[in-house]
Amino acid sequence: MKVEKSAPFIEHLVELRKRLIVIVVAVVVGMGVAWNFSGDLLKFIEKPLTGKTYLTEIKKDVYLKVKQYAPSIYSHYKLEQDINTPQKQHILNYSAPMEPFFMQCKISMLAGFVLVLPIVFYQVWLFIAPGLTHRERRMVVPFITAATVTFCVGAIFFLIIIWPVIINFSLSYEVEGLQSWFNISAYVNFCLRLILIFGLIFELPILTLLLSRFGIVSYQFLAPKRKYALLASSVVAAFHADLITMFVIMIPMYLMYEISIWVALIFGKKKVSILDEQGTVTA
Numbered sequence: 001m002k003v004e005k006s007a008p009f010i011e012h013l014v015e016l017r018k019r020l021i022v023i024v025v026a027v028v029v030g031m032g033v034a035w036n037f038s039g040d041l042l043k044f045i046e047k048p049l050t051g052k053t054y055l056t057e058i059k060k061d062v063y064l065k066v067k068q069y070a071p072s073i074y075s076h077y078k079l080e081q082d083i084n085t086p087q088k089q090h091i092l093n094y095s096a097p098m099e100p101f102f103m104q105c106k107i108s109m110l111a112g113f114v115l116v117l118p119i120v121f122y123q124v125w126l127f128i129a130p131g132l133t134h135r136e137r138r139m140v141v142p143f144i145t146a147a148t149v150t151f152c153v154g155a156i157f158f159l160i161i162i163w164p165v166i167i168n169f170s171l172s173y174e175v176e177g178l179q180s181w182f183n184i185s186a187y188v189n190f191c192l193r194l195i196l197i198f199g200l201i202f203e204l205p206i207l208t209l210l211l212s213r214f215g216i217v218s219y220q221f222l223a224p225k226r227k228y229a230l231l232a233s234s235v236v237a238a239f240h241a242d243l244i245t246m247f248v249i250m251i252p253m254y255l256m257y258e259i260s261i262w263v264a265l266i267f268g269k270k271k272v273s274i275l276d277e278q279g280t281v282t283a
Contacts, residue, residue: 019123026119030112031105038108045159045191048167049182051087054160055168090171092184103188110192114155117148136214146206154202155195162198162248163191169244194249201253208260212268219265222257229257 034041047053067074074080094100113120121144129137174180211217237250 015127019127023116023120023123026116027109027113030115031108032112034111034115035104035108038104038111041107041111042104042188045163045188046092048164049090049092049171051090051171053164053168055164056087088174090180090182092182092187094184096185099185103184106188106192110195114152117151118144121147132214139210139213143206143210146209147203150202150206151199154198154200157202157252158195158198163194165248166194166245194245197249198252201249201256204253204256205260205263209263209267212264215268217264218268219261222261222264226257226261230254233257 063074063079066079094103122140125140125143129140171180208217208222212219233250233253234246236253237246
């Protein structure tokens with residue numbers, strides 16, 4: 001009897017191992033492809049260190065508007081000096097042998113993972129497919145497409161919008177006697193970790209869509225739990241020491257939960273109501 005009960009569990013473990021092996025092989029192949037442009041990716045995440053970001057352009061435009069409409073304020077606070085101050089070039093440094101090589105490996109691994117995301121999500125789908133109905137299994141293509149796109153959108157949103165804010169905030173502490181000296185390992189690891197976090201945060205509506213279509217969660221279940229979602233977002237964000245990083249993680253995470261609530265309301269599985277003979281409605 002014990003063998004019969006444990007057999008399905010062993011089968012699940014074997015199936016899980018099979019899917020994990022395929023994912024690992026796919027990531028290794030993707031890493032090999034991504035290795036060729038890992039240097040360009042490193043240069044991209046280094047761009048905020050040049051001091052020239054969309055934030056500096058916005059700041060310049062605002063100062064010019066102040067000069068046009070409030071020249072007295074512009075001259076009083078010496079905003080012209082701020083605009084014309086040359087941007088300081090910052091560079092990454094390393095202090096251990098082979099450190100840049102290992103960072104190149106990490107960048108290639110994450111880039112390779114992103115390249116093979118359709119394969120990864122397909123393996124996840126194959127693992128859960130035995131528990132789905134025939135109709136639900138037909139959602140495989142929309143699931144893989146939506147999951148891949150949302151992860152990439154989250155990663156790009158972070159790199160283009162959030163990453164410059166974090167680095168600009170860090171560089172704003174530079175004063176005479178206090179200069180930045182970014183280590184390549186700390187810099188790259190911090191960036192890659194946040195890319196993964198934002199990619200996973202943007203997956204939340206897709207996960208909610210699936211669970212709501214399967215009837216596992218609903219709008220009525222999610223809506224009253226907003227305060228717990230806010231608390232959970234704060235706890236996850238609290239693992240990052242600086243205040244600015246905490247907020248840029250907490251706010252998108254909670255916003256994704258709000259979007260998930262409306263996804264469950266719009267696309268969730270609807271209860272079928274029938275009118276019985278007495279005229280009362282039953283689900």
